[in-house]
Amino acid sequence: LAKTTQPISMDSYEGQEVNITCSHNNIATNDYITWYQQFPSQGPRFIIQGYKTKVTNEVASLFIPADRKSSTLSLPRVSLSDTAVYYCLWAAGGYNKLIFGAGTRLAVHP
Amino acid sequence: GAVVSQHPSWVICKSGTSVKIECRSLDFQATTMFWYRQFPKQSLMLMATSNEGSKATYEQGVEKDKFLINHASLTLSTLTVTSAHPEDSSFYICSATPTRDTMNTEAFFGQGTRLTVV
Numbered sequence: 001l002a003k004t005t006q007p008i009s010m011d012s013y014e015g016q017e018v019n020i021t022c023s024h025n026n027i028a029t030n031d032y033i034t035w036y037q038q039f040p041s042q043g044p045r046f047i048i049q050g051y052k053t054k055v056t057n058e059v060a061s062l063f064i065p066a067d068r069k070s071s072t073l074s075l076p077r078v079s080l081s082d083t084a085v086y087y088c089l090w091a092a093g094g095y096n097k098l099i100f101g102a103g104t105r106l107a108v109h110p
Numbered sequence: 111g112a113v114v115s116q117h118p119s120w121v122i123c124k125s126g127t128s129v130k131i132e133c134r135s136l137d138f139q140a141t142t143m144f145w146y147r148q149f150p151k152q153s154l155m156l157m158a159t160s161n162e163g164s165k166a167t168y169e170q171g172v173e174k175d176k177f178l179i180n181h182a183s184l185t186l187s188t189l190t191v192t193s194a195h196p197e198d199s200s201f202y203i204c205s206a207t208p209t210r211d212t213m214n215t216e217a218f219f220g221q222g223t224r225l226t227v228v
Contacts, residue, residue, distance in 0.1 A: 041222065
């Protein structure tokens, strides 16, 4: 089973940059690392995906070192609406059979 | 982006009855869909893999006779909770990826179905 390790919770303030690191020691060679965001009573929403080095889109950046045993999601200048649970995972068995870990509960304060 | 729709968004049923939840990919075809269950303050737990035209694959510990999955077309998978009991009350979520895409791409999730068994 795919297994990831993330901090259980984090606190931040509006306007700050938030970095959430995830460990995934057993990731397979061909698997990508993907991050999802989930608000209460909603399905997860895709944030970003990467294989190695750095990926950036309009909402986040993803940093992956050469050994790919960890990754860091960076959220620039968070707002109150970024309060959510963030999951890092990779596909197990292909076709996006995603196994969710505990996730990181981010609370953004005014 | 692609859209996955679940119906109903919430349902309340009496203990002992069955409830069907639909998961539709609105603008793409999906050979495979996934069903998850989520209890309050917990993570998503994968229940089963729904395969179009064949039997679903259940994760360890998930009763296949209790959670019936049917994937009759490339855009629709259904999860039926049979003889529901209060302990089945949970948030059920499905996901799908366009068939045409290769591995390691974005998965799209439905908005979830809140099931309450009374």
